[in-house]
Amino acid sequence: MTTVVIPVYDHVTQLDFTAPHQFLTMIPDIEVVVASIGAKPVISHGLSFDRLADLDKIDRCDVICVPGGLGCIDAIEDKRFLDAVRRLAGTAAYVTSVCSGSMILGAAGLLKGKRAASHWAWLDLLPSFGASPEKARVVRDGNVITGGGVTAGADFALTLISELRGEDAAQCVQLALEYAPAPPFDAGDADTAPTHVRYAVIDQMSKLMGDTRRRVESFGKQVA
Template identity: 50%
Template sequence: MPAPLSFGFLVFPDIQQLDLTGPYEIASVLDRPKEVHLLWHDLRPVRSTTGLAFTPTRTFADCPPLDVVCVPGGIGVNALLRDEAVLAFLRAQARSARYVTSVCTGSLVLGAAGLLRGKRATSHWLARDLLAGFGAVPTQGRVVRDGKIITAGGVTAGIDFALTIIAELCGDEAAQACQLQLEYAPAPPFDAGTPETAPKGVVAKLKAGGAAVREQRSAFASGWAARNPA
């Protein structure tokens, strides 16, 4: 019997729930021993941007060493960029984790923790370029790997990312079984899933709606290198 795999997902106020629940579901249906933890400062429930509540299962203080540590994204990422307890936890886990990962704008938090210097990484299309401020190499892609750093693009890319992780840890057949069990065979009714294919008006609307959040992130990223010399 193989040793249980340990997955740890950060949860936090104003998380983008699908960033978490997509890869969480993949890890949970994996047919082998595993532990899937939800991690936060304390065990009080936190609410996503859409109001869904998540109850952490472990605190940073009592979390064991993880095989995979993952930071989802969401509006709440902005507060995490300045949360030294979060950043210290990620740095500590990164020393022994097999994979250090993120979904969507969670990669900005890995950057703020100093884990992306010189690494290729991706994020949501509205934030990908900001990774340069953390010394990363912004790279377009649904899943981007650089050594043990694996980052996913926006939101639904977390499902592709999770299948990639399962294949790395357990082989292609195990990942295919997870995919089939969840009937993950996307066939969207519109070709509007990237800014290159979506109507220009839709792209402009999303950019305008996210401008204030992006401005806060940009201001933090622009001064990060000076505050954190290599």
């Protein structure tokens, strides 16, 4: 049995962890444990996730997968949460993240000298933690595997399954879930989206992220 631990927190992006969870749980001998500090329910975009494991009581895992979200900076500033991520990463064969979850890995000191992906709006913040940002759906550097923004969690999960159980297993999961993306618009990449759409989203993200950059850069100095 391979154990994958997904540590969650308030204002996590739910698709960052529910997509990998859906894909990974299709493999019978992969156990996925979603955990929070104190096993407390977490809130994500109006949804409440409960019946979680207690992150502090998990001794080890084979894979740790940290999701992102607007709450990731609060999670970084939560010493108890960050210590748990760092501790479990020390037991894991694979240290992984989805979206801005790579910020949390970076803050835990797990991305120094590593290439890593993130959501495009957060990508340029990775150097604050000594990481080299790389724009891609999935980036692997040694035992560190990071997924890009939100929906890249599906690509990430298939990559991880392939690594753990082989390409045939990954392709069987892909077919079973009919994962054959064909988006109706070519607006899923900041480089290809229409200019007015890009600026609208940048404006929205800037308002949502608030003082994120200042907080990341401040924490990054501590990590360095």
